[in-house]
Amino acid sequence: MSFFLGSNQYGKAGIRLVSVQRDGDRHLVTDFTVATALAGHLDDTHFTGDNSAVLPTDTQKNTVYAFAREFGVGEPEAFALRLAKHFVTTQEAIYHARVNIEQHTWERLAPHGEPAPHSFVRAGTETRRAEVIVTEDDVAVSSGLGDLTLLNTTNSEFHGFPRDKYTTLPETRERMLATSVEAWWDHDSADVDWGKSYAEARDALLTAFASTYSLSLQQTLFSMGSYVLHQCPSVDEIRLSLPNKHHHLVDLTPFGLDNPDQVYVAPTEPYGLIQGTVQRHQMVPTVGPQLW
Numbered sequence: 001m002s003f004f005l006g007s008n009q010y011g012k013a014g015i016r017l018v019s020v021q022r023d024g025d026r027h028l029v030t031d032f033t034v035a036t037a038l039a040g041h042l043d044d045t046h047f048t049g050d051n052s053a054v055l056p057t058d059t060q061k062n063t064v065y066a067f068a069r070e071f072g073v074g075e076p077e078a079f080a081l082r083l084a085k086h087f088v089t090t091q092e093a094i095y096h097a098r099v100n101i102e103q104h105t106w107e108r109l110a111p112h113g114e115p116a117p118h119s120f121v122r123a124g125t126e127t128r129r130a131e132v133i134v135t136e137d138d139v140a141v142s143s144g145l146g147d148l149t150l151l152n153t154t155n156s157e158f159h160g161f162p163r164d165k166y167t168t169l170p171e172t173r174e175r176m177l178a179t180s181v182e183a184w185w186d187h188d189s190a191d192v193d194w195g196k197s198y199a200e201a202r203d204a205l206l207t208a209f210a211s212t213y214s215l216s217l218q219q220t221l222f223s224m225g226s227y228v229l230h231q232c233p234s235v236d237e238i239r240l241s242l243p244n245k246h247h248h249l250v251d252l253t254p255f256g257l258d259n260p261d262q263v264y265v266a267p268t269e270p271y272g273l274i275q276g277t278v279q280r281h282q283m284v285p286t287v288g289p290q291l292w
């Protein structure tokens with residue numbers, strides 16, 4: 001019996017790259033977790049162990065560190081583009097390179113109100129993300145973020161849903177709405193001011209979340225995605241994954257107390273998971289990272 005090799009890729013994941021730009025006394029920190037994944041004419045290594053086309057994952061990792069020194073890191077999209085192009089153009093067997101970067105944010109400390117030249121605090125769990133796919137004749141760039149945790153303490157309702165014999169959820173005209181945003185958006189060009197575009201997209205997500213009077217998290221999702229497309233002309237499609245981080249009012253009547261939307265329990269599980277795509281044009285095929 002013989003079997004067939006399906007799609008495959010290989011690379012190094014979890015490449016931790018911390019780069020310090022020393023501008024005199026004032027330092028800048030860039031903190032990336034990089035993953036590379038190459039695909040191409042790689043049948044032989046799978047069938048016979050002939051590694052003549054297999055650029056070692058160790059070399060891929062070394063290239064990340066060497067490029068950080070030779071060219072600087074800069075914006076994650078630009079660094080990923082440089083790496084992915086390098087692998088496709090220098091390795092004859094490789095015709096598809098994917099580089100994924102997750103950026104961890106360090107904020108400058110400001111003791112006594114004065115920005116510290118070389119002291120930083122890790123800014124929570126939110127991360128900026130970028131993924132680039134380079135083939136012999138195409139380039140695709142996606143940007144994203146994860147663990148952006150948001151909360152509206154009002155302006156959220158949920159009612160009008162179907163009820164069956166298993167439904168216990170009361171209709172509500174007043175609830176908290178909290179989520180932790182994971183999003184990927186695809187650009188229609190690789191010639192973009194990445195820092196500006198990222199700041200605009202993130203700001204659009206925050207603005208839409210804060211200013212949407214929500215009748216469902218689904219409605220909030222569409223509003224957030226639409227506002228990113230409205231504000232960011234280079235973005236063609238955005239995919240959002242929004243866990244509904246429930247906040248339930250605690251019943252304080254056993255203690256003779258009322259609870260006028262003041263005291264909540266916030267269970268972490270189970271949680272609703274609302275996911276959706278917002279597109280500038282219907283049915284644009286996506287090549288970028290998927291959330292589900």
Ligand SMILES: O=c1[nH]c(=O)c2[nH]c(=O)[nH]c2[nH]1
Nearest residue numbers: 158169215216217218244272
């Ligand atoms: O915004 C919501 N969407 C739902 O689909 C849903 N389902 C649920 O139980 N609560 C909520 N809230």
